[in-house]
Amino acid sequence: GLTPLMMLFNEKIVQPKLGQCTEAPTEQLPDAINEKNPVIIAGFGNFGNVAGRFLRAHNIRTTILDNDSDRVALLRRMGFKVYYGDASRYDLLKAAGADTAKLIVITIEPPSKRLEMIETIKKHFPNLQMLVRAQNRFDAYDLMNAGMLHVYRETIDTSLRVGVDVMKMLGYRAYTANRAARTFLKLDEKNLKKLAAIRDENQYIIAAREKIEELEKIIQTERGDIKLQDESFHRAEATASIFGF
């Protein structure tokens, strides 16, 4: 049956193990790496896997690292070339070609391990550009305060797609909903940068509430514009049909 497979992939079960055992001595040695690629992917769970498959579909060569030995074994059976090892360690990064690669996608768990890894990279591989997974808004603040420019809150895009689909199911136009989602994400990322610097809890809540309401007003105004555009478009269409062209 699927059960062992499901357990293996289920990050609910994998994550606590990773979290608790990071400092414990691992018996398995990291794999030797015999390639250098422009992109390194650190962590090949649900998050790293999709980005990795997408890049492979474009023939973009990646070096994939993962420190869950069961997952590495399964991924190999699925046709992926994955190296076992702790991607936050200098020696593994060096072996993976961190000094010649252009980019690294950091998805390893837990978030504290990602912050640790970023410091190692800043110190030893200053030319390597980092794209980093964030668990949530507060994790994203930590990453931004660590100087990260490419921070991805892990569920934000999918949650916005749910919002878009709700609108479509309620009868709104797909184009309008998709456009609003892009605006929402852009503005929310901008607000994130402004809010990352606030340290006081009360000040934070006041500022966050203000930014949230401001964003919603902008979306509403943009909707207003779309409605007007739609109306003039429909008027133009009506005029066109009257004059027969």
Next chain:
Amino acid sequence: GLTPLMMLFNEKIVQPKLGQCTEAPTEQLPDAINEKNPVIIAGFGNFGNVAGRFLRAHNIRTTILDNDSDRVALLRRMGFKVYYGDASRYDLLKAAGADTAKLIVITIEPPSKRLEMIETIKKHFPNLQMLVRAQNRFDAYDLMNAGMLHVYRETIDTSLRVGVDVMKMLGYRAYTANRAARTFLKLDEKNLKKLAAIRDENQYIIAAREKIEELEKIIQTERGDIKLQDESFHRAEATASIFGF
């Protein structure tokens, strides 16, 4: 400082508590609900929150339920109207207007609780359309096997955005990358439906590997088409400029 706030929002800390205490008697009674809306959102953590804010920006009225009392208190300070209670329970769903609402967005943790909630809704509120968060591919299979049509793997869209951004940072055109990401998601969802029915582990691995490779070939073919289109477009442009129009 931000620390207690960060801890509150951090699902790493909130989730285990939810997971372990679901069956324990809760001392706090659920809130009385005094409104009926077309959309109910069950669970207002990182995932539910973004969808909820997006809908609020469009003046779509939602009834929000969450069973973390600390989070409910904080969300209220942030300007959200949230009702405290266990959204998987029949009585709370009834009070929230599940018999007249059109849609419910199910984001509560853990995934087992979502499956339980789906059964309650199928039995008592058969007209309520469900949009359900899935933790990963295997959780999605469970949801699809429970008859769910709107299943959202929680990190897939953001992970694809990482893939798109890597391509852009490597010099690919944004249009090409975005288009490929849409194709990837569409095909991967289609494959998910086909793979959900396979119960045998070896068969599953063979089929999944095949589907993954097939998807990548389609993306590569589509890229080929785009390249040819681009070339003929550039040729057309060049021709146009020669003839001066």
